[in-house]
Amino acid sequence: MALFRGLLAFGIFLSLGFAIASADKDVLKRFPLLMPNVVPKRDDTYFCTPIRIDPTMDYYITGFQPNTTSALAHHMLVVGCTAPGLDEALWNCGGMAMSNAGFRTAPTCAEGTQIIYAWAMDAPALLLPEGVAFRVGRSSDIKYLVLQVHYASMEPFTDGATDDSGVFVYYKEKPQPRSAGVLLLGTGGRILPQSVEYMETACTIEEDKVIHPFAFRTHTHSLGRVVSGYKVTRRGQEDEWTLLGKKDPQLPQMFYPIATNTTLTRGDRVAARCTMVSDRDTVTLIGATGKDEMCNFYLLYHTEGETLQQKNCFSLGPPFYSWGGGDLRDIPDGDASSLPQGETAHEMGVQVHQM
Incomplete structure (x- = not known):
């Protein structure tokens, strides 16, 4: 070795x-x-x-x-x-x-x-x-x-x-002087035939630390169209959603800079959604092969001292978990599943590989 x-x-x-x-x-x-x-x-x-x-x-x-x-x-x-x-x-x-x-x-x-x-x-x-x-x-x-x-x-x-x-x-x-860490958000679940499916997850930061997100990465297989990640802060009876990043996962799956200068502290929540579009005649499951799917949002951050003990934020995904079922409020449905004009793989001439 x-x-x-x-x-x-x-x-x-x-x-x-x-x-x-x-x-x-x-x-x-x-x-x-x-x-x-x-x-x-x-x-x-x-x-x-x-x-x-x-x-x-x-x-x-x-x-x-x-x-x-x-x-x-x-x-x-x-x-x-x-x-x-x-x-x-x-x-x-x-x-x-x-x-x-x-x-x-x-x-x-x-x-x-x-x-x-x-x-x-x-x-x-x-x-x-x-x-x-x-x-x-x-x-x-x-x-x-x-x-x-x-x-x-x-x-x-x-x-x-x-x-x-x-x-x-x-x-x-x-x-x-600063320690780097990765928080991985992902889901299980299934995608029904001939459907648009939202695969969602959310977790609360429980540790007494201040972390500074600075880059994000998205990952799906061929059915993913938009992957988005957010910081969610409870303000009284409302939730404030701060976009950490979103991307067409058919583009190069690199770490992209986070445009918003924000921090995550104890009590904040992180949330991610993968918008999947299936033209298949069979159910697609989360799994390891190219015929399966994955829904991942990687959050790269830095902090003083030790990084978060929490490394992952996973949900069961559809049909068992959704943002609405998880008590999140004021969900930005349109923003979470759309991209600005010119930022999709199709518009950029990228060939989406179908397994």
Whole structure:
């Protein structure tokens, strides 16, 4: 299994793409977190590969550079774990239905799951703001980084080609003043045939912290048309909805900046909706394959000290949960399911891939 080995052993230091050599702990460096030349043997393969972080040091991750294309990988996650799903170089991590002969099946993490980066649809690199970083290593719960890659199709590998999709992780050794965190909002549920379905979730911030959202990312499969996320604040008998971000998920699924300068504190709620449009003759379920769907809104934030213990905000989705059924008021139905003219994938000439 690949190790950080203190990271310095690799001697790779990059600043804005140019290699330099320095012992300065404030220098930006990078580490390759890549698949070990894998060959998916079936469609909808999920492979995971880990790296163990040097337990004697803290590291501060400040950016991610993808090393793949949508022709190879459907999506990728970098997940921080207290313990990985397996102590092996490679395993199946998409469930038994997507298993590949010769590899054991296990979850991404056995303990302490924290998503810290997600990529899909040829999204570009992500660099965090100055002074903001994910802390990993000695004094963090993140002792391993696990790369998960979803291969929707095995077709690119039928000629024997291997794959090293993954990311280059940028980091510093110097402590950074602000801690980065990700809050993932998502749903379960189903989408009826020939229908428009709202898949919704909402949660209350219970911790006594001030967090500063600064970027968001949306993720669905092919039925998603709009994914939106909000801060919801109760004002007497009314709810005030502040848009955190919305996007057509058929566009590159990168982290986009949050335009509104706002904070989330104890008692505020976060809410997300995926507007799904199905022309299928069968019910579509939330699931891992390309024929299933997903409804995810990633909220990237920074804060002082430790990040939120709450990492996820999930609902059962339709028909079991909706915003109205969850006691939210003054719901902005039109705004949550529409985009300004010119901001849809269709208007931008992006081909929506139908599974």
